[in-house]
Amino acid sequence: MPLLELEEVGKHFGGLPAVAVVSLRVDVGEILAIVGPNGAGKSTLLKLIVGLERPTSGSISFDGRQIAGYPTHAVSRMGIAMVQQTPRVFPSLSVLENATLGGVFGTERGHRAESEAMDLGREMLTIVGLGDRHQDRVGNLNLHQRRFLELARALAGQPKLVLLDEVMAGLNESELSASIEMVRTVRERFGITVVWVEHVMQAVMQLAERVVVLDFGRVLSEGPAETVMRDQAVVEAYLGTASMASGGGDDA
Numbered sequence: 001m002p003l004l005e006l007e008e009v010g011k012h013f014g015g016l017p018a019v020a021v022v023s024l025r026v027d028v029g030e031i032l033a034i035v036g037p038n039g040a041g042k043s044t045l046l047k048l049i050v051g052l053e054r055p056t057s058g059s060i061s062f063d064g065r066q067i068a069g070y071p072t073h074a075v076s077r078m079g080i081a082m083v084q085q086t087p088r089v090f091p092s093l094s095v096l097e098n099a100t101l102g103g104v105f106g107t108e109r110g111h112r113a114e115s116e117a118m119d120l121g122r123e124m125l126t127i128v129g130l131g132d133r134h135q136d137r138v139g140n141l142n143l144h145q146r147r148f149l150e151l152a153r154a155l156a157g158q159p160k161l162v163l164l165d166e167v168m169a170g171l172n173e174s175e176l177s178a179s180i181e182m183v184r185t186v187r188e189r190f191g192i193t194v195v196w197v198e199h200v201m202q203a204v205m206q207l208a209e210r211v212v213v214l215d216f217g218r219v220l221s222e223g224p225a226e227t228v229m230r231d232q233a234v235v236e237a238y239l240g241t242a243s244m245a246s247g248g249g250d251d252a
Contacts, residue, residue: 001064003028003193004049004161009058009068010217011044018044020217021058026161031187031194033208033225035201037237041217042197043085046163049195050082051075063160076105081154082163087146089138089153096134098149099125102156117156124152127189128182144171148182155186162186164196168203176200180207205229213237 002025011019019041026032034042047053049060051072060068067075081102089098096118103117112120125131128148133141141149147167154162168179180203186192198204204211204225211228213221215237221228228234 002026003063005061007059009048009060010056011048011053012056017217022219024212026195029191029193031207031209033204033211034197035211036214040214042214043165046165046197050080050163079160081157081159083150083154083167085165087150089146089149091138095130095136095149096121098138099152099156102153120156124155127185128152161193166197168200176203183207
């Protein structure tokens with residue numbers, strides 16, 4: 001049984017389909033990349049999974065339970081966490097306090113003791129490269145560091161599935177290499193499944209075990225990264241566009 005399964009999921013805004021119809025399965029421990037041109041529906045699809053948007057049609061099951069339409073806090077308690085393009089952090093708190101919040105609230109077991117949650121927060125900050133910044137205020141972090149802080153907070157909740165929305169956009173070569181290793185570490189050390197929307201093809205080719213290409217809210221191609229990226233339909237829809245070369249964001 002797959003950990004996550006979407007069957008004919010759609011989302012319309014004012015009659016216009018952001019996600020037309022998508023079916024996919026994600027196995028336990030898999031790193032799945034979702035790619036496609038701007039406006040293909042990638043970010044919307046993640047929001048449907050985590051409960052930030054309600055699907056217009058279709059079903060979403062996680063760990064054998066139907067979750068379509070569930071509120072975000074309920075989905076989080078089931079074991080799904082998401083890191084968005086624009087980080088949702090608490091600027092008045094320290095880096096460690098932000099990470100600790102994930103350990104306190106993001107768990108199926110309910111609230112953890114603060115000391116246990118703080119230990120988890122410290123551990124996850126080290127994994128994402130912020131171990132030496134735990135006493136800093138969030139305002140002292142740049143955008144990329146805030147994204148990884150949000151990842152640390154998500155990991156502190158010990159989720160089964162993490163959704164990543166373009167967390168590697170704009171990184172330089174050394175930062176990108178470190179980030180690829182970080183995601184590998186997360187999967188190998190904790191057994192966390194990763195579904196990852198990304199435009200940075202270098203990272204996708206090195207890290208993803210399977211790639212799903214969306215175009216106009218539908219699955220255009222699916223399979224191993226090297227096979228998918230040679231698909232002529234994918235080349236025409238995506239690989240020759242300026243958005244790939246620039247690593248630009250996704251408005252849907």
